[in-house]
Structures are given as C-alpha cells and as structure tokens.
Amino acid sequence: MKTPLYGTVLFTALVVLAATGAGMAQGTAPPLGLPPVPYPEANPQTPEKVALGEKLFNDKRFSSTGEVNCAQCHKADSAFTDGPLKVSEGINKLTGTRNAPTVINAAYFKTAFWDGRSPSLEDQALHPFVNPVEMGLKDHEPILAIVRTDPDYVKAFKAVFGIEGDAVTMTEVTRAIAAFERTLVSGNSPFDRWYFGKEENALTPQQKRGFELFVNQGRCVSCHLIEQTQALFTDNLFHNIGEGINDIQKDVPALATEFIKAQATMAEVDIKVLSDKRTSELGRLAVTKSMEDIGSFKTPTLRNVAVTAPYMHDGALKTLRDVVVHYNHGGVNKKGDPVNDFLSGGIRPLNLTEAQVDDLTAFLESLTSPEYAQPARTAAAGKKEN
C-alpha cells in the first residue's frame, strides 16, 4: 500500500502548488483547465531564473526617465494589465495606441502583441525598453551597463547563467523575464471547476445559460476555444471583428497601400503601430503586409477578463456587456457606420435578447481565477456605486 499512498501525497502536493498559480515551477501540474506550460528548450525554468526575471520586470532603471518598469503597465493587482487605462502610458505620460493585454497565461500564446508581431516571450521583452512611448531607451546598452555592474545582478546572472561581465547580453535578460512570465499561469476559475471539475454548483444558472450562448447562438467558441481537457479561450489566430477599423473605413485602402509601400522594418513597425492611431488600426496587416489582414487582431484569451477592463486592442469598449452588445450588433459600432469590407465571416448579428446579453456577460464573469477574484469583486462593487 505504500506506493499508492505516496502517489496520493505527491498528487495532493502538486495540486496545492498548482492552485497557488504564481510561482509555478517547471514540472508541476498546470491548474485546472490549462495544459502543461510549454517551456522552450533553450530556456529551461529554474527558481533562481524566475526570481531574477521578476526583479528585472520590476526595475525602473531600465527606462529613459528611471520611472517606468514592465510592471507599470502589467500590474499584479490589475491582473497584469494597467486597467482602467484605455491605452498605456509610458515615460513622461506619453500614451500609446493600444490597451495593455494581460501577461497572465501569455506563456500559452503562439505570438505576442495584438498583431502577433513578436514570435515569443523572449523576443517580446526586447521591444518595450526601446519603444519611445513605453520605456524610451535609444538602445539596450543602458540595461546591460546596469546588469553587468550592479552587484546583486552580477551575482544573480552568475548563479543563473554562469556568466559575468560582457558575456551578459539581452539574450539572458529576456530569458529571465520570459521565465518569470511563464509562472503567471492561472486557471481554476468557477467555469473550470464546473466544466472540467464537474462541480455542479460552481456556476450560477444564469452563467450556465450564458455558456450555452457562448458555444451555440453566440458562436464565441469558434475563436475563443474550449477543448476537451483545457480551455485557452483563443485560437491564436487573427480576426477582424469590426472594432476600431470601422471608424476609419474610408481611409483604409490608401493607408494600407501607403504602409505596404513604405516597407518598414520590424523595429519601425513596432514604433509606428504604438505611436500612430491609424496605423495601429491596420492590425495584422502591419506584420504580413497582406490586405486580407486589414483590421485583424489576435484573439485574446478570455480568462480573467472580468478584471481587465477596458477591452479590445484600442481599449474602446468599457464593460463586458459593451463587448457582448458589439457582437450582438454584428460588429457595427455605436455610430452605426457601415461594417468594413474585411470583417470576419464569423461576425454577424446574433439576435440575442437583452436577457441573453446579460446571461452571456455573466458567463464571461465566471472565468476569473481565485488569485484575481478580489480585484474582480472590487470592480463589480465600483460599477454599482457609479
């Protein structure tokens, strides 16, 4: 009987570890509703590397003003976003064009950024430091100067990567940051406990009706995937759902042609999409230079969406109900402008009643992990007071 008992104890320990979410180590079971975290071979996870990554994520010295760190726009207590900001604020309060997506569960995404212009978390971490509206450095040299000389960093890089001095490069800096981000994994929401855990009362009757709408009449699940044993709520693909783009419809063909002709390098694209609102609206086209990707953005996960308002790449939709209404109208904006020619075929009026809109909204509120449930409650309380 010893072996099974040992197995049970080990299993329980894993579940307890997984339930704490943040700080999940490589090899531990993922939380309910999520697959194992994919770790790149070149960047294995160690606790020391994760701790170093967290320190780098929080270091304000890596910005031109010494005031902005990654955490400013990805705050732990706002579910790793900068909500309620519509678009992010970087150095000197300069505003970008896009809403900060959460870093929670970004470990599972096939690409990073709303237009997928970065292939990995390691690559992504290079960008904000040198974006003029984010951390504002001219190049990465000031970061290297600090991590190569600050005694704490010298010690940490030596312990984690076995190197020091000029051998320390942005490769190690970004690997450590990515390792930290891969610990921000959260599932185990009421939805997960109901759907995967078979806990009948984890969802309210209204949320269960909302789930039916999510998979059937609303067709949400065709892009926000729920699979047999896991739900990432994204297909990792890009779609035009009519957000933002309808506002600049008339100008789009000229704007797109001009953009494609300019043959911008990736570094230029990075700056242009975050500093020019109209270019931002071109979406995935900025990466593929293909007209059919006009106004397409990456399907975001819906996990913890109740605590990450406002919504969409431009942060233009204030509440989850506004989002559901947007879909119910088939992507037509509030001004009633005609929908753009590139709208995804999956976006058509849904003919949901007001009560069904409420049900679907309630379902989206069931996707909050316990670690982030407190801010969700505060947000809900705030809504009622206003």
Ligand code: HEC
């Ligand atoms: C000034 C605010 C700001 C700062 C500082 C910032 N970010 Fe972001 N972050 C954003 C915005 C806005 C986006 C979306 C940009 C886009 O899609 O074009 C983003 C996107 C991301 C993504 C992609 C998530 C996804 O779903 O695609 C990750 C990961 C990320 N940031 C991590 C970081 C790290 C690591 C740092 C520090 C090196 C950092 N961010 C600094 C605002 C910021």
Ligand code: HEC
């Ligand atoms: C054709 C694919 C597709 C379908 C169908 C779809 N979505 Fe989306 N969803 C997306 C994309 C792409 C975005 C991001 C669009 C943007 O920012 O412009 C998004 C964004 C969202 C957001 C905002 C998340 C955030 O973090 O800002 C919510 C909430 C959402 N969808 C819920 C739903 C619901 C509910 C339905 C069904 C009524 C649905 N979606 C149907 C692709 C889809």
